[in-house]
Amino acid sequence: MGGIVLKTTDLTKKYNNKAVVDNLNIEIKQGEIFGLLGPNGAGKSTTMNMICSIVRPTAGEIELLGKNPWKQKKEVIHKVGYIPQELAVHGNLKAWENVELFTSLYGIKGEQLKKAVNESLEYVGLLERKQEFAKNFSGGMKRRLNIACAIGHHPELLIFDEPTVGIDPQSRNFILDKIKESNKRGATVIYTSHYMEEVEAICTRIAIMDNGKVIACGTSEELKRLVNGDDEHITLEEVFLTLTGKKLRDYTE
Amino acid sequence: MIRYLIKNNFKLMFRNTWSIVVMLLGPILVIAVLSSAFTELMKSYEGVDEFSVGYRLQEAADGHMIESAKAAGEEAGILFYEYPEGDIQDVMEKNELAGFVEFSEDGYVVYKSGDYEVEGITLEYFMHRAMQEGVNAVLRMEEQDVTLPVTELEFMPAVDSVDYYGIIYIVYFCWCCSICATGVLGNEKKYGIVRRFQVSNISETQNYLSKFIPLTLVVSVAMAVTTGITILLFDIHWGNPILSAFLVFMMIMAGNALSLMLYNISDNLVITVIMLFMVVWFMGFFGGSFETYMFSSWPDLLKQLSPIYHGNRALVELSCMGKSDYVAGSLLYSLAVTVICSVIAIMAGSIRKRGRA
Numbered sequence: 001m002g003g004i005v006l007k008t009t010d011l012t013k014k015y016n017n018k019a020v021v022d023n024l025n026i027e028i029k030q031g032e033i034f035g036l037l038g039p040n041g042a043g044k045s046t047t048m049n050m051i052c053s054i055v056r057p058t059a060g061e062i063e064l065l066g067k068n069p070w071k072q073k074k075e076v077i078h079k080v081g082y083i084p085q086e087l088a089v090h091g092n093l094k095a096w097e098n099v100e101l102f103t104s105l106y107g108i109k110g111e112q113l114k115k116a117v118n119e120s121l122e123y124v125g126l127l128e129r130k131q132e133f134a135k136n137f138s139g140g141m142k143r144r145l146n147i148a149c150a151i152g153h154h155p156e157l158l159i160f161d162e163p164t165v166g167i168d169p170q171s172r173n174f175i176l177d178k179i180k181e182s183n184k185r186g187a188t189v190i191y192t193s194h195y196m197e198e199v200e201a202i203c204t205r206i207a208i209m210d211n212g213k214v215i216a217c218g219t220s221e222e223l224k225r226l227v228n229g230d231d232e233h234i235t236l237e238e239v240f241l242t243l244t245g246k247k248l249r250d251y252t253e
Numbered sequence: 254m255i256r257y258l259i260k261n262n263f264k265l266m267f268r269n270t271w272s273i274v275v276m277l278l279g280p281i282l283v284i285a286v287l288s289s290a291f292t293e294l295m296k297s298y299e300g301v302d303e304f305s306v307g308y309r310l311q312e313a314a315d316g317h318m319i320e321s322a323k324a325a326g327e328e329a330g331i332l333f334y335e336y337p338e339g340d341i342q343d344v345m346e347k348n349e350l351a352g353f354v355e356f357s358e359d360g361y362v363v364y365k366s367g368d369y370e371v372e373g374i375t376l377e378y379f380m381h382r383a384m385q386e387g388v389n390a391v392l393r394m395e396e397q398d399v400t401l402p403v404t405e406l407e408f409m410p411a412v413d414s415v416d417y418y419g420i421i422y423i424v425y426f427c428w429c430c431s432i433c434a435t436g437v438l439g440n441e442k443k444y445g446i447v448r449r450f451q452v453s454n455i456s457e458t459q460n461y462l463s464k465f466i467p468l469t470l471v472v473s474v475a476m477a478v479t480t481g482i483t484i485l486l487f488d489i490h491w492g493n494p495i496l497s498a499f500l501v502f503m504m505i506m507a508g509n510a511l512s513l514m515l516y517n518i519s520d521n522l523v524i525t526v527i528m529l530f531m532v533v534w535f536m537g538f539f540g541g542s543f544e545t546y547m548f549s550s551w552p553d554l555l556k557q558l559s560p561i562y563h564g565n566r567a568l569v570e571l572s573c574m575g576k577s578d579y580v581a582g583s584l585l586y587s588l589a590v591t592v593i594c595s596v597i598a599i600m601a602g603s604i605r606k607r608g609r610a
Contacts, residue, residue: 109254
């Protein structure tokens with residue numbers, strides 16, 4: 001593990017005086033796959049959005065790759081690859097056109113852009129389908145295209161916001177393999193999901209959030225020990241439910 | 254970066270089949286319906302026979318100019334008779350005059366009769382042209398004894414209803430054809446593509462231009478095709494093709510800037526479309542899109558406020574007279590709307606971004 005890629009200090013976001021993220025302190029080191037778990041409305045997406053300079057924090061500090069993403073956005077944002085939860089692609093553009101459009105936002109052009117487009121599509125297994133319109137793709141293919149649109153500029157930090165929602169096991173497995181591969185190539189990864197087994201399978205460290213706060217953080221084993229002592233015969237889901245409770249979370253954005 | 258955004262937004266707008274179809278067919282259908290519906294009305298304008306008007310001179314009025322105007326009027330079928338005394342309204346009613354002109358040192362006042370609406374408009378237009386020619390003649394000759402160049406005095410030729418509505422509805426659709434961008438704007442919001450832009454170094458100005466430029470190109474191409482089809486189908490006569498095309502292009506830019514400004518302010522596609530159609534409807538209402546501007550009885554100030562009026566009048570006059578005093582005004586008005594709306598759109602986008610953040 002290398003230096004610190006992301007550090008938040010007392011990060012807070014309030015809407016109508018209600019704290020959605022409440023004095024959040026996390027530190028992510030280079031080379032980690034950091035999982036962020038939490039029930040609906042826990043503040044995961046808001047945290048991601050603050051890190052990506054989409055939502056301005058009410059209070060606290062963010063240090064992203066040594067810079068403040070709100071004050072030094074131009075210097076740091078091109079080092080971030082953001083894969084939103086939505087399928088943020090244009091259905092009426094072909095696969096390669098989508099990747100070209102979003103990769104060009106980071107100042108890549110000409111031959112370098114063409115190369116980046118092909119590499120990204122190959123990476124997600126869509127190179128042979130590059131001439132097809134995104135609207136004709138299956139859910140899994142759209143998810144992969146969504147990823148391809150965010151990696152063409154070779155970011156140092158990849159932020160995945162629930163990238164495997166609503167897809168078949170093969171596509172899910174493919175995406176998880178690719179996340180691990182990206183990590184091996186040197187990218188630090190922040191990953192949010194509701195699928196515990198996914199998080200357990202790929203994340204080196206996990207933070208569980210609830211009501212805007214990190215209520216537990218550590219490796220999968222550390223979290224299990226925290227709940228069940230030395231007995232590790234407990235699933236991450238059980239840990240999660242023990243820490244966050246079984247009450248239904250009816251959350252509206 | 255912006256080159257690729259423009260290129261791909263251009264493709265997206267062109268692939269938005271429904272809006273392209275609406276843009277192509279809309280003007281054709283409206284022109285077909287309205288031009289036939291108003292043929293009779295326009296014919297009544299064409300067929301103004303010789304008519305009589307009264308006039309009165311105040312003490313300091315320029316007699317030479319008036320004599321010249323009388324002579325020019327006779328050539329144009331307007332017969333002037335002097336009535337030095339009596340209430341003007343009574344004189345008009347008693348002598349069945351279509352209009353009355355009161356000349357003074359500062360200018361003239363035209364009185365029109367409700368029973369002679371077309372003749373009244375004709376008289377008003379004649380006086381405007383006659384005085385303008387007279388003033389120009391004075392400036393050129395630098396002498397008091399001025400004779401109006403009667404034979405050169407261009408009386409406004411009658412415009413055919415097909416030509417009128419063929420031109421007017423191309424102008425009208427230019428102002429509201431930014432619906433081509435609804436696909437792009439809708440998708441960006443619906444699928445969270447806006448967030449991708451936020452996690453990049455794209456500025457609000459680049460973001461605005463990446464929509465404004467392709468939108469202007471797409472609408473220009475679509476309008477050129479529509480205009481070509483209407484010329485072939487209805488034999489519409491446009492004056493000076495290059496100047497007319499430039500006027501239309503400037504109005505397309507203004508319409509696009511207006512709609513993008515409304516979108517950046519409201520951040521809601523439905524509200525934008527409703528607002529745009531309302532604004533354009535009002536501009537068209539006062540600008541001659543429904544009631545011809547020649548017959549329109551709206552106050553001149555309201556007409557002058559409408560950019561569509563300037564565009565309509567410039568293009569119609571170019572078509573039937575070969576020249577128009579409204580060309581420069583229309584170009585300047587379109588340019589001003591484009592610049593002001595663009596600046597507000599960029600500012601609104603930046604403020605919204607900060608607000609959202």
